Amino acid sequence: MKILVCIKQVPDMESKFKVAASGTWYDTADLAWRMNEYDEYAVEQAVQVKEQVGDADLTVLCIGGDQVKETMKKALAMGCDRGAHVADDKAAEKEPFEIAGIIAEFARDKQFDLIFTGMQSQDRGSAQVGVLVAEMLGIPSISTIVQFAYADGRIETRRELEGGVKAVVKTTVPALVTCQLGLNTPRYPTLPNIMKAKKKELLSLPVADLLKVDARQATAKMYFPAKKGGGLVLEGEIGQLADQLIQILKEKTGVLA
Amino acid sequence: MKILLVAEYRDGKLLGSVNELIAFAAKMGADSAMFVVGSEAALPAYAGKLYLAEASACGEFNPDVHKQLLLDVVAKEQPEMIAFCHSSYGWDLAPRLAFALKAAQVSEVVEVEDGALVVPACNAKLRRAVAPKTKQIVVTLQAGAFGLAEAPSGSPTVEKIGGGGGGRLEFGGYEAAEAGGVDLTKAEIIVSAGRGIGKPENVAMIAALAKALKGEYGASRPVVDSGWVEHKRQVGTTGQTVTPKLYLACGISGAIQHLAGMKKSEFIIAINTDKDAPIGDVADVLVVADLKQFVPLLTEKIMAL
Ligand SMILES: Cc1cc2nc3c(=O)[nH]c(=O)nc-3n(C[C@H](O)[C@H](O)[C@H](O)COP(=O)(O)OP(=O)(O)OC[C@H]3O[C@@H](n4cnc5c(N)ncnc54)[C@H](O)[C@@H]3O)c2cc1C
């Protein structure tokens, strides 16, 4: 069985962002980077399927500059067998259709039985790449899954809907699923597995070989939203902060009155 | 400009988000037509043309078939834009349609500024104005971003469209959210724990503050996904929508899906170490502090009153 999982490296969302000089993306300097949260669930699920079926080969793919290899190593340490790094310093500004095009081009002749992606990336958040890849490859896809089971060439999933309602959806492989938060409990790589991961294959491919589609949209401008609300911001020593807050609760809410 | 609005129908009901689609078309100053796989027994208040396929015949969830039906309507109506809600139905179907139409898709539009479609980035800390390059475009709209001043009126001119079974996905029905337990929607005071609490043991400190305030405690999704708090207490689009008198968000960043569940609270207090956290946009008071020190101290002072 052949499995592919696609991951993206994103900044920690608690970072202090700045708009880049180009005005069309955020400045990538001085940010802490990590695996897109949704993709951690995708990797975990892919590894679980591999462990279940035994005879499986699991590739992790990531498009980005050299720095994404750090994040790929985490996926290898979680249990992926090999890494396919699509080297592209300009990946951040590529739109979902281009990213999906690259992934589909990579996957086209490799007969993956299962492809896992995240439901969305935390920085761009388009929630498109996974479903687009499946459309490009002509295989069925199920988005936003919170439960997954594989048996005998079939998958059974629960899609998450609004209000916590779930829809039971099944299909046959080859298929692609996009993973939602809470799908499983992503494992922490153990030290021995981190050591082992260093020896795993991590091949870099030039993006030019795989990018065969044209962009359908561009970012005209990136900017900070105007601050809404204009609520009160309290900073300082916590004892005083607590007293201030109690005063506000008494005056404004009647909660402690 | 003409926009084709894709309404949603689930479990026998037309979803209220249809009004947001109508509001969006109005905001764009566009003509519109509507599409829904639903039922004649659940029509929207909408003074326009409605293409209706019966869900009983083609399935409520059957993206392959819904896509094909949409393609037929798009061929007939030739809209410049096709608009979905950014919902579990919309973000699933929109890319399938965009791919078939060779159209650009712009996801989660929050506003239209000088004709440009604006979407959030990086947990809503940033905004992005998008310039599509294709003539026809597909958009999904962020829940709650567009609203009507008045409820829409009128009845649609219905054109029934056919469509049978088929499709590669097998839909096996719905599973309801867990029932029973606490009902947060009735609570007047809610103190919620976010990922910022750091570890499960710290749920107790949030529960203690809730108790001191004679309220209930809630949680954001990561806290629930980690199994630290039961799902019944989750606030947000995939949890509960609450409107208490007082909502205290502790270590919650303020992602749109969380805000959707609590932003109508009467008074909102946020406790966060990150002064720029988006929760600040809806908070009446943002206390910049480490909750692990601040929350126990606040609880103690309230108990001593
Ligand atoms: C389809 C969909 C549905 C979703 N439904 C929901 C939903 O119903 N409800 C929901 O909540 N989320 C939902 N989410 C997830 C949502 O997008 C966010 O991922 C989630 O709300 C983040 O939770 P959080 O704010 O607790 O965590 P984070 O975003 O990680 O934020 C943690 C915050 O804690 C602060 N912090 C850290 N340490 C401290 C400290 N010591 N003291 C004080 N502050 C601290 C940080 O500055 C940060 O702001 C959904 C997502 C999707 C895609």
Ligand SMILES: Nc1ncnc2c1ncn2[C@@H]1O[C@H](COP(=O)(O)O)[C@@H](O)[C@H]1O
């Ligand atoms: N640069 C990338 N490299 C590999 N996979 C990606 C990349 N960008 C997005 N993806 C995948 O596509 C999913 C959805 O991303 P998006 O459509 O940008 O929200 C992510 O969760 C990843 O699985």
